[in-house]
Amino acid sequence: MSYVEIENLQKTYIVRGEALEVLKGIDLEVEQGEIYGIIGFSGAGKSTLARCINRLETPNGGSIKVGGVDILSLDKKQLLEERRKIGMVFQNFNLFDSRTVYRNIAYPLEVSGFPKNKIKERVLETAELVGLSDKLDAYPGGLSGGQKQRVGIARALVNKPKLLLSDEATSALDPQTTIQILDLLKEINKKAGITILMITHELDAIRYSCNRMAVLEEGKIIEKGTVAGIFNNPKSRTGELFAKVFNEFQNISLSEGAGI
Structure with missing residues (x-):
């Protein structure tokens, strides 16, 4: 199909x-x-x-x-x-340097009007899926290239596309x-x-x-x-x-x- x-x-x-x-x-x-x-x-x-x-x-x-x-x-x-x-993962990550990993992942939910009381649960679930549960308080500047792309993937997946x-x-x-x-x-x-x-x-x-x-x-x-x-x-x-x-x-x- x-x-x-x-x-x-x-x-x-x-x-x-x-x-x-x-x-x-x-x-x-x-x-x-x-x-x-x-x-x-x-x-x-x-x-x-x-x-x-x-x-x-x-x-x-x-x-x-x-x-x-x-x-x-x-x-x-x-x-x-x-x-x-439809989620999208970019070559150059396109992360917000001033936002933590948590807030980068949460961004699509915030702008789409996702219920605020459910954002944390969805972000934690998605971060675990991509192996970033221990990096949620970090900023992109302190991450490796692979970790940055994992954030990009998490952000693309957080709306469950x-x-x-x-x-x-x-x-x-x-x-x-x-x-x-x-x-x-x-x-x-x-x-x-x-x-x-x-x-x-x-x-x-x-x-x-x-x-x-x-x-x-x-x-x-x-x-x-x-x-x-x-x-x-x-x-x-x-x-x-x-x-x-x-x-x-x-x-x-x-x-x-x-x-x-």
């Missing part, structure tokens, strides 16, 4: 009087409860796609349905309500921390049944977390299928480049492990 359905999605910006087409007719279906990967090089339109799905950006054409709801037909009040069902958009969520992290964050996302997916759209340029993140994926190139999805199928038998130029780079990294790692 498809939870995210995107048809002919288009987004154009006007830059210095010139039209810049960023999304050129995206078609995509993501099944409920899966972790779906979208991979592409810088400038392919990945972040714009994520921001259109939760309507931080308004597309110029096409349709987006999340859980059967047409996101583009909603008025402001309806959109605010629907956005609570049905869909989580992960926009380059591990790109600023070292390899060991990346694995920890990916394991956390997989655990959350398994426990809560939350659908995750993982948008990234990182090969290992897709291989490690997803069964299905799409390749984005210059605003178009040029290839879709299983992760194994695309990496083992890519049909597109971008898919071939990603597979080549991944295989080269694998060979380097094997050589280093063998002491060659």
